[in-house]
Amino acid sequence: MIQFKALGGAMEIGANSYYINFFGTGIILDCGQHPRKEGYDSLPDFSLIENDPVDYVIITHAHQDHLNSLPFLVKLHPYIQVIATPATRDIAELTLHNALNIMREELDPIEAKKLFSHDEIEMLTGSIIVLPYDKPLEIAGHKHKLNEEITLTFRDAGHILGSAMVFLECAGRSICYTGDINPFDQAVIKGASWKGFRADLLIMESTYGLTPDTDYKPWQKEKERLGAELNKVFNKGGSVLMPVFSLGKLQELLTTIWQLMHKRKVPFTDIYINGIGMKINRLYDRHRYLVNMVDPNFQVTATGYRNITTLDKKEDLFKEPCIVMASSGMMNEGTLSYTLAPLFLQQKDSAIFTAGYMDPESPGHAVANAKKGDHIYYPGHTKALPVKCSIRRFRFSAHSSAEGLIKIAAGINPERIILVHGDEGAVLAMGSMLIKKMPHVKIHAAEQGKLLEF
Template sequence: MSKRKAETVEIPVDPSDVLEFTNLGAGNEVGRSCHIIQFKGKTVMLDAGVHPAYTGLAALPFYDEFDLSTVDVLLISHFHLDHAASLPYVMQKTNFRGRVFMTHPTKAIYKWLLSDFVRVSNVGPDDQLYEEKDLLASYEKIETIDYHSTVIVDGIKITPYHAGHVLGAAMFFIEIAGVKILFTGDYSREEDRHLNVAEVPPEKPDIMITESTYGTAAHQPREEKENRLTHLIHSTLRRGGRALLPVFALGRAQELLLILEEYWTNHPELHSVPIYYASSLARKCMAVYQTYINMMNDNIRRKFREGQEKGEGRNPFIFKHIQSLRSLERFEDVGPCVMLASPGMLQNGVSRELLERWCPDPRNSLLVTGYSVEGTMAKHILNEPPEIQSLSGQALPRRMQVEELSFAAHVDGRQNQEFIHAIGARHIILVHGEQNNMGRLKSNLMSHYKGNDQVKIYNPRNCEPLQLPFRSDKIAKTIGSLATKPPANGVILSGVLVQKDFGMSVMAAEDLREFSGLVTSIVVEKQRVRFGAGVSLLVFHLEQMFGAVRKELDEEKRPMFKVMDTVTIRCVEEYELEIEWVGNVMNDSIADAVLAILLGVESSPASVKLTNQSCSHSHYPSHANVTPALRLERVLMFLEAQFGEWLTSTDVGCNIVVDDHKASVNLETLEVECGFEPLRSRIKAVLERAVGTVAPFARFEEESDRDDEEVKEEDEDTR
């Protein structure tokens, strides 16, 4: 028994069913986060950051590789520079024309944070990304969105959820044409002193775009980290040193301030040691933290509520033991102290200046509490080099103690994988991670989902498009009066199909205004044409094309003809006809055909033949002087061509039998007798064409001048 090899037929994928994802930044790297989603003609852009290891144009995502004018929506996950700092450039320096959304706290901090970024950027005027005026102009165009609220922009549904990374950080749940996407941005699942943890959305997405900053590395438990931090700081102060904590101006810095405030409160012996927060930006933005208590976790809200109940009116972000330091010019560098200074990567600013000042003293400590990107001073000094290079190019000895404590509010490997499993997406895209860290996380995930062909993991590089096919059925919902009674079997449902973005509904025409906001209107179209031929020719040519033409009189008793109950023809003036119809696809086609006929009547050969034949009260040629034999010979030729073997001759005419339907034709009177109307009408039409063609073209001599005068008068009347 022979076996046939099975063949696999691959069904081609419709290009419109392919979702394309592209990293313009943060693909196998940390920094300049920017991602593009394209599907069904819609484009969503996620974040617009800069790379902390580069300056000027080199720090931007690869915007030149994509047409930003096609972006419909740009979503900013949080205010950190690597996620938001190039937004003014995009909005003011490119052809971007889309809408921008972020949460209320993010927008409140965005303006001050980027204003400080413009001020401290160490680049020349030719390499400056944007100016303060560009920042202010972009700020006015930004729209805010609340957690758990849904905004629909051109069919793109957007819902933000708590991300737990910094105040205002959001994960965005996006839906385009039924495909659901979750973009986590930077997120944290660890409970801390003031932020809500990242939420698991109530819906399961098809695609999850998640950070992979720490790869598979595990964080130290929060209590242990806090104990180690306070122990290192206390030890530094006991030996008379200074503790430098480089931090981002906003974000984890506020968590560290809460930890130190609590520790100082519980240790009176430290009350004489100052804690400085060196950032004019932080002083401006601290009011934002004091305002958005309602967007923080239960711990902060409880403390605030207890303070209000006790009549203290104390806000958790109004500190007793921490001083705001606007600039180093006001800092008296004498004795032990704790200094939180930005920026967190030690590239420039106050933190870099203090590092260069304090690094030669072994009593001092540098505590790196955030994530350090490759190429930055923070990453370099973690290797404890014997010396570092100052911004002026001078080699400085490095004797201070260097410690790393990860207070960065990113998930570690275990938390990230648990969250990915809880989300349950079929497509997992890893972004925002160094190549090695991201590769290790991808390997772990692939091992976990081994044998499950439904789950795919991707880690695309920058500017390498990732294409994911999504086939979807188009379903239309019946609403309004049509939905009150379900249709019976075999009954065709008739209504208006309304498509808005990617949703389709079927409704009755009278429900359009209520359910879709649309209104209906009837467009009556009119057109006038010059027409010099008679009415008989007009009717003759219309009947040849459309069959029966109904003749009526209008309100002014003028002749009016109705073609297919659709197009009305009126004789409005001498040598002028008016054509009127209700505009729609079908009626427009009929009207076009009518116009074509009217414009060709006067030059038609049939018209020439008809107008050269004697006629009295009829447009058919007279047969008075033509013998029956000759008439039979001429007309039967046409009938035979139409009906062939179904035709049999008689003395005065012929019989035609088609499918048991019999018709008798009298060639003397041109009458057709038949009980089957379609056959009778068909024979009648053939006879009319035959008679008009084969009859003599010359006028008969015996026709009197009176007859000619009657024809002339009739023509004048019909005009």
């Protein structure tokens, strides 16, 4: 018996979390926090499983929308066992402390006191069961109905450092959860590996289900275009703001630009970064021989970046051409990229380069879809801001294209597919393509709280 229930991340990319009852063992796949919501509204709806067995939570990777509600889940279920790859565990130790600080600022003082503590995060991350890729682990919950245990195996998902596909098998039944997946090589991380595995049930992300493959650019092509656009800005004496996520996108684009500079495709300029990304860079280097890297000998910390806090004032960014890689990638309020964007918008010789998916309701979406001469409404400003700088959109994606997802599905060869982790349009478009390409497979679009049984 397999039961599935979405606790978050159905018809959206948000608090991604999915419950599986596999022969009586309760398994939660990911435990995310919605990046655009605050406080308790940003969490999955754990009340949907208050009467179900809850034995394990498997974290596929350490991005906010897959990890950050883990301390809340552990408070509700203190005996739950947490499983992740070694790299994900190490990253979680950094990012969960950072998330706690942010949540304390969002909540009123009384509610903030009810939150977990930094000491509790230390205990939590220290208790995570680390499971390397391709090393099967036998698991079973306290209400498991069979003598045979469940075999859990991680495969590299090719998304960020430590990201994993999840394979579960028991009594001839099997489940695959892609997590966030990318079958193509990036600058640092190699593409996903799933060959040799199949599953009866495939739970698959659909981030780019609505994006035509003609709009999905290979990394090398985008790298060449990035070099050309950087040169246009530098030749005018301008600087470039690149909103990036501190985990994944920062390391990939630092490496990409370092490669362009060392091949003399663009001039050497200062690159400024901020915050937790510098610590994550060191984790990429520490784990480089333990995961599938494009070049394990390359070190992200060798790319020559500078800490933006070394500047006396933000206006110094425009004295000489430079690149600023600032989080968050969607320019969410309260982040450095959100603060810097209005300054760059005023600079006619400078530019803002966006690098990936933008939530339609994020500040970054408004900026990414603007062009010089437009006026845009930007949160925190009463009047529309004039766009004087250049805006360029790039697709340095850590997610699979729609066609890539179809190939993954064909390789896994499931009887059923449940689509998750995508806006409604992306999920429906992906479902339509799968029905045409794989008419023998039953396709489901996950709905929050709706129970599916197989």
